[in-house]
Amino acid sequence: MDETKRLERRKQATLARRNVYVETVQPETFITSLSEEARENFFASEKKRIELNLRKRKITKTIITGLGIMAAVFISALALVPIFFTFLNSFMSSEEIVANYQTVFQSMSGHASQGATYMSRTPVLKLIPEEVTINQYTTLLFMNPEYLFKYWNSIVLTLPIVGGQMVVACLASYSFARYRRKRREVLFFSYIILMLMPFQVTLVPNYMIAEKLGILDTIWAIILPGIFSTFAIFLLTKYMRQIPSGYIEAATLDGATEWQIFTNIALPLCKNAIFALTILLFIDYWNMVEQPLVLLTNSDKQPLSVFLSQINEPELGIAFAASSVYMIPPLLIFFWGEDYLVEGISRSGIK
Amino acid sequence: MKCGDTDIYMDNRINKKNHLTDKGEVSGMRPGSEISQAEVKAAQKPEVKTAVKAERKSGTAIVSQNGAKLEYIERPKPKNVTPLASQKLTPKDIPVFEDTPERKIKLELRKKSHFKRKLRDWGIFTGYLTPSFVGVLVFFFLPLLLLLKTSFSKSPTNSDFVGFRNYERVLTNEAFISASKNTLTFAVISVPLAVVLALLIALLLNTGLPGKSLFRSFLLNPMMVPVASVVLIWQVFFSYNGVVNGITEKLFDSAQKIDWLKSSYAQIVIMLLFLWKNLGYNMVLFLAALNSIPHEILESAEMDGAGPVKRFFKIKLHYLSPTIFFVGIMSLINSFKIFREVYLLTGDYPFKNLYMLQHFMNNSFTHLDYSKLSAGAIVMCVVMIIIVGGLFFAESKFDKDVEE
Numbered sequence: 001m002d003e004t005k006r007l008e009r010r011k012q013a014t015l016a017r018r019n020v021y022v023e024t025v026q027p028e029t030f031i032t033s034l035s036e037e038a039r040e041n042f043f044a045s046e047k048k049r050i051e052l053n054l055r056k057r058k059i060t061k062t063i064i065t066g067l068g069i070m071a072a073v074f075i076s077a078l079a080l081v082p083i084f085f086t087f088l089n090s091f092m093s094s095e096e097i098v099a100n101y102q103t104v105f106q107s108m109s110g111h112a113s114q115g116a117t118y119m120s121r122t123p124v125l126k127l128i129p130e131e132v133t134i135n136q137y138t139t140l141l142f143m144n145p146e147y148l149f150k151y152w153n154s155i156v157l158t159l160p161i162v163g164g165q166m167v168v169a170c171l172a173s174y175s176f177a178r179y180r181r182k183r184r185e186v187l188f189f190s191y192i193i194l195m196l197m198p199f200q201v202t203l204v205p206n207y208m209i210a211e212k213l214g215i216l217d218t219i220w221a222i223i224l225p226g227i228f229s230t231f232a233i234f235l236l237t238k239y240m241r242q243i244p245s246g247y248i249e250a251a252t253l254d255g256a257t258e259w260q261i262f263t264n265i266a267l268p269l270c271k272n273a274i275f276a277l278t279i280l281l282f283i284d285y286w287n288m289v290e291q292p293l294v295l296l297t298n299s300d301k302q303p304l305s306v307f308l309s310q311i312n313e314p315e316l317g318i319a320f321a322a323s324s325v326y327m328i329p330p331l332l333i334f335f336w337g338e339d340y341l342v343e344g345i346s347r348s349g350i351k
Numbered sequence: 352m353k354c355g356d357t358d359i360y361m362d363n364r365i366n367k368k369n370h371l372t373d374k375g376e377v378s379g380m381r382p383g384s385e386i387s388q389a390e391v392k393a394a395q396k397p398e399v400k401t402a403v404k405a406e407r408k409s410g411t412a413i414v415s416q417n418g419a420k421l422e423y424i425e426r427p428k429p430k431n432v433t434p435l436a437s438q439k440l441t442p443k444d445i446p447v448f449e450d451t452p453e454r455k456i457k458l459e460l461r462k463k464s465h466f467k468r469k470l471r472d473w474g475i476f477t478g479y480l481t482p483s484f485v486g487v488l489v490f491f492f493l494p495l496l497l498l499l500k501t502s503f504s505k506s507p508t509n510s511d512f513v514g515f516r517n518y519e520r521v522l523t524n525e526a527f528i529s530a531s532k533n534t535l536t537f538a539v540i541s542v543p544l545a546v547v548l549a550l551l552i553a554l555l556l557n558t559g560l561p562g563k564s565l566f567r568s569f570l571l572n573p574m575m576v577p578v579a580s581v582v583l584i585w586q587v588f589f590s591y592n593g594v595v596n597g598i599t600e601k602l603f604d605s606a607q608k609i610d611w612l613k614s615s616y617a618q619i620v621i622m623l624l625f626l627w628k629n630l631g632y633n634m635v636l637f638l639a640a641l642n643s644i645p646h647e648i649l650e651s652a653e654m655d656g657a658g659p660v661k662r663f664f665k666i667k668l669h670y671l672s673p674t675i676f677f678v679g680i681m682s683l684i685n686s687f688k689i690f691r692e693v694y695l696l697t698g699d700y701p702f703k704n705l706y707m708l709q710h711f712m713n714n715s716f717t718h719l720d721y722s723k724l725s726a727g728a729i730v731m732c733v734v735m736i737i738i739v740g741g742l743f744f745a746e747s748k749f750d751k752d753v754e755e
Contacts, residue, residue, distance in 0.1 A: 079569055079630075080569055172483035184480075199709060209490055230487065287691070294716055308580070309579060330577065338571070345635045345636060345639075
């Protein structure tokens with residue numbers, strides 16, 4: 001048996017060498033058993049079935065993605081509506097605003113039980129003003145110096161805090177990242193706990209020390225604790241520890257001093273984090289309400305964020321304009337540095 | 352030395368105590384056979400170098416007497432043969448450390464420079480830390496100690512020790528109790544909501560929607576808007592004559608008007624504001640974590656027939672757990688900061704279930720009751736440390752479970 005097989009193969013090989021090929025008989029399958037017509041019919045039906053399946057799958061997929069998009073659009077609309085509202089309403093004339101929202105603020109202002117509750121009129125949401133004016137802005141910017149003063153207060157409070165805290169945090173986090181000893185780790189942990197403390201805890205000590213140092217009721221009472229806040233140190237240290245030690249080793253071998261390593265290696269590698277942190281800090285302090293409320297009893301020095309909540313009815317028209325002017329700087333910063341911000345936030349979550 | 356005791360000295364002499372030829376044990380075969388003859392010849396040569404070579408050769412030589420047995424023979428390796436070995440060392444050449452004055456000076460100098468370098472290193476590193484450390488010490492740590500002291504004394508000016516009376520006063524204060532209750536209920540309800548909703552949105556965006564980054568930036572937008580700016584709109588929506596009431600009135604005729612900000616629904620409004628502001632941040636964190644899950648594992652699970660639900664609970668959740676912890680902590684911190692929104696919406700004295708701890712603090716400031724205040728702050732500090740410590744502990748334990 002073996003011999004015969006061998007001989008056969010040999011024959012085939014010699015034939016192949018002479019470029020003569022002999023067709024071998026294929027085993028019979030379902031498809032070969034069909035006649036030619038039946039086969040074609042079978043292929044066509046299979047093709048149809050597959051196409052139908054594919055189409056079904058495509059349809060379900062598009063439906064699912066459509067639903068997803070709808071949900072996402074709905075959510076993002078919810079997120080964006082208040083912002084758009086404020087912007088668009090700020091272009092209304094003051095009479096229109098008062099006509100729209102008077103009832104709202106009458107019921108808000110305390111004597112709801114007596115005067116305003118019987119009014120059945122409800123305000124209509126108006127996205128597009130009847131006539132677009134920039135009257136509100138002009139009155140805000142040129143007629144009403146109070147708002148501008150508050151605005152200036154906000155800037156004066158925010159910028160030094162952000163700048164100072166970033167400088168302090170860069171230095172300190174370099175130290176924490178470069179030099180890991182036991183005592184330093186303990187200190188770092190206490191910094192983390194300080195970062196986690198809510199205002200309710202930290203404001204009282206802040207008040208006491210401000211009173212002791214005699215800086216209560218000045219802007220320094222807010223700026224100095226703000227500069228030494230530990231939030232930025234925590235996140236920056238997390239970043240700087242991710243720098244490969246090989247870089248620093250190479251730099252030391254090349255004879256770089258510590259300051260050179262800090263400025264030429266550590267800082268450029270953390271550029272994204274620094275930008276992101278700057279944005280986050282700016283937002284946080286632009287928003288602050290608690291510290292000025294407690295530490296600045298003089299209302300002339302308070303920032304706009306506190307003042308905006310104390311708006312009275314006649315100033316309703318200006319309030320929208322002031323709100324939108326107040327949120328323009330953070331939004332501009334956001335549009336400029338969104339990528340940094342997203343990267344900074346997302347890297348801070350991964351351990 | 353096991354076999355072939357040849358001592359090679361530093362000056363290239365060979366001590367032929369037990370010469371190879373005397374004993375036939377060198378290669379484990381009878382003296383006089385072919386290989387052993389060659390060996391003996393090599394070993395008899397006077398120069399060490401060749402002897403070494405021969406030894407090396409024979410060391411690895413295969414002994415085959417009958418062609419059946421193959422063996423490697425162990426040989427002592429020449430140890431002390433170095434290029435320097437030919438030079439004889441005299442006692443003069445060996446350095447002797449004596450306490451000469453010159454050497455003392457040298458040593459002192461070296462010590463000094465070492466100390467200097469250490470000091471410089473320390474100075475540099477501490478110098479980087481100093482500004483922050485001093486600031487934190489002055490503005491946070493020392494005041495906290497001061498706080499601890501005042502919490503035990505009668506008043507800031509009168510430092511009589513009064514024990515735990517201040518704490519008693521705080522803990523039995525009705526306003527404090529209700530405020531802490533409100534703050535806690537708010538945290539307990541809103542933090543899980545913020546985590547779960549953010550996770551759901553992140554999962555939705557991660558399914559490969561077109562325009563993912565666009566939606567992400569839309570959702571991140573509220574984080575950037577100052578609360579003070581949107582408070583106005585929030586009031587328009589939720590006041591008694593507000594938009595929400597108007598809509599419900601139009602949709603359902605029988606619906607009653609609700610004064611959202613001055614009823615038990617007030618916390619819901621604040622919660623909405625909280626979620627509106629924080630979902631974007633949490634979502635970005637979750638998106639990053641979802642992207643960092645190794646793709647191969649998900650794919651292989653899909654090949655094995657795991658559905659999306661199973662894949663989420665068995666794989667994704669496992670990888671997301673540290674992020675969930677982080678997001679939870681951040682949300683918790685932010686939920687303690689909710690006073691800002693409440694104050695801007697409703698002022699100093701809001702409806703009673705919106706009365707937060709910060710309100711209590713602020714109102715105590717106006718009464719100038721520092722000892723009570725500091726006792727309250729210390730109580731909160733301790734509670735905060737307990738909560739955060741518990742969370743950290745739980746996380747470490749959970750991590751261990753995951754690793755196992």
